[in-house]
Amino acid sequence: MKRTLTRIAMATVVASAWMSGASAEEFLVGAEIPLTGNLARVGAGMQEGIMVAAEVFNKTNGKHTVKIITVDDESAPAKAIAAVEKLASQGVVAITGGYGSNNISPASDTANKLGLVYITSGGVDDSLVSSGRKNFFRINNTAGYEKAMLGMLADVGAKSVSIVYSTKDATTGLAKDVEKALLAKGVKVTSHSFDPAITDFKPIINKIKLQDKSEVVAMVGYENDYVGIIRAARVLKPKIKAMVGVWSLATPKMAADFPDLMPNVFGTALLAYPTEFKTADGKAFSDAYKQLYKKEPDYLGQFGYVQSMLLFEAIARAADKGTVKKGGVAEEMRKTDRETLIGRVQFAANGDNQNFVHRMAQHQDKKVVIVWPKENATGKLVYPALPW
Amino acid sequence: MTELILQALYSGLLQGGSYALIALGLALVFGTMKIINLAHGELVLLAAYIAYSVESGLGLGPMFAIPIALVIVSLTSVGVYYIVSRIKKDREINSLILTYGIGVILTNFILLVWKADIRSTSSSWLQEGFEIGPFFSMRSEVIFFGVSLVLMAALWRWLATSWYGRAVRAVSSNRDAAKLMGIDPGRTEMVSFLVAGILAAFAGVALFSYGVIQPAYGGALTVKAFIITVLAGIGSIPGVLIAAVLLGVAEALTVTLASSALQELSGMVLFLLVLFIMPNGLFGAVRRRG
Numbered sequence: 106m107k108r109t110l111t112r113i114a115m116a117t118v119v120a121s122a123w124m125s126g127a128s129a130e131e132f133l134v135g136a137e138i139p140l141t142g143n144l145a146r147v148g149a150g151m152q153e154g155i156m157v158a159a160e161v162f163n164k165t166n167g168k169h170t171v172k173i174i175t176v177d178d179e180s181a182p183a184k185a186i187a188a189v190e191k192l193a194s195q196g197v198v199a200i201t202g203g204y205g206s207n208n209i210s211p212a213s214d215t216a217n218k219l220g221l222v223y224i225t226s227g228g229v230d231d232s233l234v235s236s237g238r239k240n241f242f243r244i245n246n247t248a249g250y251e252k253a254m255l256g257m258l259a260d261v262g263a264k265s266v267s268i269v270y271s272t273k274d275a276t277t278g279l280a281k282d283v284e285k286a287l288l289a290k291g292v293k294v295t296s297h298s299f300d301p302a303i304t305d306f307k308p309i310i311n312k313i314k315l316q317d318k319s320e321v322v323a324m325v326g327y328e329n330d331y332v333g334i335i336r337a338a339r340v341l342k343p344k345i346k347a348m349v350g351v352w353s354l355a356t357p358k359m360a361a362d363f364p365d366l367m368p369n370v371f372g373t374a375l376l377a378y379p380t381e382f383k384t385a386d387g388k389a390f391s392d393a394y395k396q397l398y399k400k401e402p403d404y405l406g407q408f409g410y411v412q413s414m415l416l417f418e419a420i421a422r423a424a425d426k427g428t429v430k431k432g433g434v435a436e437e438m439r440k441t442d443r444e445t446l447i448g449r450v451q452f453a454a455n456g457d458n459q460n461f462v463h464r465m466a467q468h469q470d471k472k473v474v475i476v477w478p479k480e481n482a483t484g485k486l487v488y489p490a491l492p493w
Numbered sequence: 494m495t496e497l498i499l500q501a502l503y504s505g506l507l508q509g510g511s512y513a514l515i516a517l518g519l520a521l522v523f524g525t526m527k528i529i530n531l532a533h534g535e536l537v538l539l540a541a542y543i544a545y546s547v548e549s550g551l552g553l554g555p556m557f558a559i560p561i562a563l564v565i566v567s568l569t570s571v572g573v574y575y576i577v578s579r580i581k582k583d584r585e586i587n588s589l590i591l592t593y594g595i596g597v598i599l600t601n602f603i604l605l606v607w608k609a610d611i612r613s614t615s616s617s618w619l620q621e622g623f624e625i626g627p628f629f630s631m632r633s634e635v636i637f638f639g640v641s642l643v644l645m646a647a648l649w650r651w652l653a654t655s656w657y658g659r660a661v662r663a664v665s666s667n668r669d670a671a672k673l674m675g676i677d678p679g680r681t682e683m684v685s686f687l688v689a690g691i692l693a694a695f696a697g698v699a700l701f702s703y704g705v706i707q708p709a710y711g712g713a714l715t716v717k718a719f720i721i722t723v724l725a726g727i728g729s730i731p732g733v734l735i736a737a738v739l740l741g742v743a744e745a746l747t748v749t750l751a752s753s754a755l756q757e758l759s760g761m762v763l764f765l766l767v768l769f770i771m772p773n774g775l776f777g778a779v780r781r782r783g
Binding site: 140141142143145146148149180272297298299300302303304305307308309311312315316328329332333336339340341342358362363364365366 | 496497500501504508600601604608609610611612613615617620622623629630631704705707708709713744745748749752753754755756757758
């Protein structure tokens with residue numbers, strides 16, 4: 106009897122140990138990111154956020170861990186497809202990353218065919234969520250940027266706007282949406298598209314100065330475009346009241362690298378600078394980021410962190426239910442409903458974060474001040490105000 | 494409208510000067526060795542990043558980077574020559590592949606050292622507006638347009654009067670005959686790469702001073718330089734300036750009168766049009782008839 110009880114006890118201990126070991130898993134997660142090519146700068150920023158998310162998740166989850174495998178997509182669509190295929194062959198359970206709607210589209214198509222969840226913050230083009238990809242998720246979208254820009258322009262009462270936009274998919278989409286919305290409100294709008302390779306913006310700004318005579322120049326492009334446009338405007342000095350951009354503009358990096366060009370320029374931003382995180386999630390992110398990279402976090406890292414953390418949490422929930430290999434990750438992603446550093450995230454049936462609304466910030470005295478919406482403002486909106 | 498067009502012509506002229514500075518080195522090597530150095534854009538970019546390092550590290554203006562850029566970029570250019578000179582067969586085709594690979598190596602070296610962030614001068618003085626009557630530009634654009642003219646004149650004179658300059662022209666014309674006349678073609682070709690490196694150094698510092706740089710830009714610079722070189726016609730230095738200005742003006746007028754989205758297309762259309770009408774380039778045919 107005693108021997109039987111001992112055997113039962115030992116079997117129970119062994120079974121418990123085996124079960125707890127079996128349910129705590131390490132999951133491979135793929136990061137398909139541009140680390141070289143035109144998008145290397147933003148890709149590197151996003152990767153930092155992904156690695157910080159992995160670090161924080163592994164420390165806090167207590168049960169499951171993730172290991173990131175990164176493949177460079179070289180800012181090229183064909184290489185993005187190859188990167189996803191390579192990650193799939195290495196046994197990843199999902200993919201985080203991607204930048205540029207032109208690259209994300211084929212990459213997420215591939216992920217979809219391979220049955221892998223693909224989450225990104227680098228593609229805002231509407232076609233990404235209207236093509237029936239069941240495993241595609243994104244935490245930001247054109248509508249969020251549009252709402253922010255339109256909200257700020259309405260608050261300042263702009264009556265005429267010249268939109269200068271790159272002919273890439275995401276920038277064209279946003280510019281067209283903003284144009285349509287402004288026209289519907291009775292604002293006079295003129296649009297000037299430009300080839301991404303353009304470096305001299307003086308002819309465009311001169312047209313705005315002499316023909317459009319708008320109150321506001323709205324820029325929809327990337328860092329190098331903004332620098333070129335603002336430089337041209339500083340030379341030609343059109344009689345405008347503000348220069349407004351979207352992503353990658355209202356950042357501490359732009360303030361530090363181009364101090365003469367940034368004063369009073371508006372752009373979208375989720376964080377003021379200097380940054381102050383008040384939530385536990387924010388502090389964990391900030392502390393881990395500074396420890397790993399010895400610098401202040403930026404918006405790219407923040408987006409990379411949020412998208413990845415949501416993914417890791419979904420993987421963990423699916424793992425607990427034993428459904429990781431049975432489409433459980435996508436299912437858990439659809440159930441996501443939580444406050445994050447970018448606000449509340451909930452995914453609609455098409456994978457879009459239906460709650461995403463950006464904020465507008467303004468460069469003031471080498472700081473980035475959130476000026477719209479008023480409930481999130483960290484300072485006063487200064488208008489009219491120009492970088493010269 | 495007149496004001497718009499005049500400003501476009503002025504902007505196009507200045508932009509053309511910048512293009513000419515970038516294209517000159519490629520044109521020289523192409524003329525001498527019939528080799529398209531696909532790493533030329535990366536050499537220009539290397540000089541631009543050296544200018545960035547001097548400005549950000551030492552707090553000096555980009556112009557002070559010129560001596561350092563001259564040494565590093567011209568030595569790198571000579572290094573490219575030594576690799577290319579190892580090709581024994583089908584030099585024209587094989588050098589394309591080889592220099593493309595060297596370009597990839599240089600791009601990734603730049604990415605490794607300087608990262609992917611966009612860079613440009615933070616010098617207020619260089620970025621300040623410069624007005625000549627009704628025409629507007631950045632101060633740096635005018636300065637480097639002048640530098641471009643001086644360098645072109647200096648190169649033209651060097652080719653016309655110096656021993657090595659005449660040797661370069663002789664080798665370009667007939668390599669074997671030049672050898673028979675006592676000219677060392679290998680050394681002459683090396684000199685042309687060295688001079689191309691010197692020109693790329695100036696072009697890179699100029700680019701940093703008026704534009705924005707990123708590691709991935711090298712390829713685009715090489716393509717622009719190649720278009721201008723072919724437009725000009727092989728071996729024509731003044732042709733490079735005229736072709737570059739033509740391209741700059743065509744682009745500026747397209748943006749002004751049509752759409753900025755068509756800027757790059759206008760350059761390509763001009764390229765194809767000139768080649769269709771004058772297959773040897775603007776000045777290549779004239780030289781042959783002469």
